[in-house]
Amino acid sequence: MTNRRTNPVFLNGVPELLILHLLAQKPMYGYELVQTIRATTEQAFEFGEGCIYPILHRLEADGMLLAKTETVAGRNRVTYRVTENGRKQLANSVASWEQVVKAVSRVLQGGENAQPALA
């Protein structure tokens, strides 16, 4: 089987969650969005910046985002903003994410406690 490199952090709905969350705060164009992700996460994620656009386009096709061409600092930019559907999806994604985090934390905490008992 051929091994195709995929970016682990850009899987399982995480990019959608980050994109929707950041765009819900303020409309942004692609470059601006990527720089915000980098700055906010302190460059914890490594990803090809070009990979953000296919996700933006899919979210737009899904009705989560609205794209509008605007002139920003003398350049034509495609600015993305979150729609009402996008906000609902964001709320669901945040709830799911929090559940996952809680569940993983419980497992990790349980694992730590279980070790001495097993020893």
Place this chain on the structure above:
Amino acid sequence: MPNPPWLEEIRANLTSQGLPQPYIERLVRELRDHHNDIIDEGMNMESEKNSAADQRMGQPAHIAEAAACEYSVNSPLYCHTQKTPKFWRLSWFMFALLLFALGFQLSDDLETSLLQCLEGLLFVLIGLSFQQLTVSDEGVRLNIRFGPLSLYRAKILYSDIQKVEVGEFPFIGPPGHKGRLLSLWGTKYVAIQLQKSQIKLGTDDPANLAAFLQGKISQCASGAQVSA
């Protein structure tokens, strides 16, 4: 100003996969703007600027792969439904109706009647499950679904496919092959060679299906080369 080679590589990759031109043009335009923005961040040498921007954008094969996958979530790049001939569908249901009729009219015994009706029902279910075969792209895999009642389906990851070729079953006699046979009607098929097995997928659209899968094999291979 001409596009840099990496951008043309993405355009060529997506065009070969059959993505619509407006989608490709928009993606290329936004990628070029993004690339220019990175260059404008300011570094010393022009060559350094370009090289750093290229690196940050990511490998063209990966961007193209991501674009094809995301696009196919809503619009499959390949989707074809083959249907059985009308006379076959009709005869199947006529036979089921006949079983029902026999169950109700010809048998005096209640158990035999019920059994006959169950047989009729079974024929209806089988008939509904194998009237059509839909083969569609799902980003990273091929979805094979018999229907309209979807009791049987199979999925093949593109990255598992080694080669494909179009073939035709002999007119008389059994197909005579090892592996799985997924066919609804007709003699034409696409042989999909996986690592340890082969699937012969019957279709009335063999040339297009084989060309689509060939494109996916090339795409996977280029992705693997980039990763290596």
